[in-house]
Amino acid sequence: MAKESIKARQKKREKIVLKYAKIRKRLKLSNNYKLLQKLPRNASPVRLRNRCSITGRCRGYMRKFGISRIMFRHLVSQGLIPGVKKVSW
Structure with a gap:
């Protein structure tokens, strides 16, 4: 989990980018x-x-889903992301 201050800084930057x-x-x-x-x-x-x-993590970001790889694995294993299932062979 990223620190709350880093998440807040990112949101602030997003607002400023839209403004200008x-x-x-x-x-x-x-x-x-x-x-x-x-x-x-x-x-x-x-x-x-x-x-x-969800977590604010910047590394391992999956653009298609908008979440990090760790949260992606967690949500897929719970079956919360439609159309994606865990691969096993």
């Missing part, structure tokens, strides 16, 4: 890099990190 998205796009199209640099650093979508929606 139109401004960033307009400044990039007009090649006005001076004003683009004046925007907050967290306004850049590059600073976002994919995190598990």
